[in-house]
Amino acid sequence: MIFSGKKNEDSTIVELLASSLRKDIAFGTLLPDQKLKLNELRSRYGGSNHSMRETLRILSSEGLVEGAAQRGFRVTSATEDDLRDIQLVRQEIESIALSRAIALGDVAWEGQVVAAHHALQKAEAAVATTPDDLTALEWDDACRAFATALIAACDSPRLIDLQRKFFDQSRRFRLALLREGKLNWAARKARQKALLDAVLDRDETTALALLKEEIGADLKA
Structure with a gap:
């Protein structure tokens, strides 16, 4: 785990989470079209549901992650x-x-x-x-x-x-x-x-x- 979930859920934590996910998407650790489940992401990277959702929202705005109603998030395709x-x-x-x-x-x-x-x-x-x-x-x-x-x-x-x-x-x-x-x-x-x-x-x-x-x-x- 990169961060403890006990830390304050401020913008710094979200920035660190986003940086880690960006790196893993870039290096192929998180694969194109891979589903991103909050519990699994929290177990791997730390943070809370709130901070991880905010992280995914940021990555979605950057085009690295896609979100769909009722279907959660996934890594953007790479065709x-x-x-x-x-x-x-x-x-x-x-x-x-x-x-x-x-x-x-x-x-x-x-x-x-x-x-x-x-x-x-x-x-x-x-x-x-x-x-x-x-x-x-x-x-x-x-x-x-x-x-x-x-x-x-x-x-x-x-x-x-x-x-x-x-x-x-x-x-x-x-x-x-x-x-x-x-x-x-x-x-x-x-x-x-x-x-x-x-x-x-x-x-x-x-x-x-x-x-x-x-x-x-x-x-x-």
């Missing part, structure tokens, strides 16, 4: 159609956001992107060499940080929120490619460096093309 749709939405949202960031971003934003790229390269080298759960989680976090940094200067909290939501929905597909050994690390390194260079050069056309290619390579149907 090829789901994958293609997530890829399409990510490419459209992140292209709009990156275009705005390139137009509006300052030197501090450029530094943020450079730092996130550097951290991603270290994480990719580590997980390519030793693909265990720890390096996979650190790599996944670094992928998120780089994607977030690219659009951080877009001056639209709603675009950033949408990017985060659909990035989270894409995690299990990318981690499945990692587990199956289907990621081309050399191609990823070259593409990410080219994307960084295009962003720093404010070459919007090249940057957007590389961004769509990067998202497509992360999410292969």
Whole structure:
């Protein structure tokens, strides 16, 4: 059990529960379409019925869990159609956001992107060499940080929120490619460096093309 049910049922507990369930959905511990029963979840993760219901409500709003009247909750499906749709939405949202960031971003934003790229390269080298759960989680976090940094200067909290939501929905597909050994690390390194260079050069056309290619390579149907 991760938490004791005796702890206060405040927002911090719900946030911790949600983080744990997100991770287990991403890593396939909780499978697509798996039913999520409150008693079983409480036994595994802790919390109370109230805190677990609130956690499932949050994950439902993020598209990771689905709820139906009288039928309870289940993990959202992960079909090829789901994958293609997530890829399409990510490419459209992140292209709009990156275009705005390139137009509006300052030197501090450029530094943020450079730092996130550097951290991603270290994480990719580590997980390519030793693909265990720890390096996979650190790599996944670094992928998120780089994607977030690219659009951080877009001056639209709603675009950033949408990017985060659909990035989270894409995690299990990318981690499945990692587990199956289907990621081309050399191609990823070259593409990410080219994307960084295009962003720093404010070459919007090249940057957007590389961004769509990067998202497509992360999410292969």
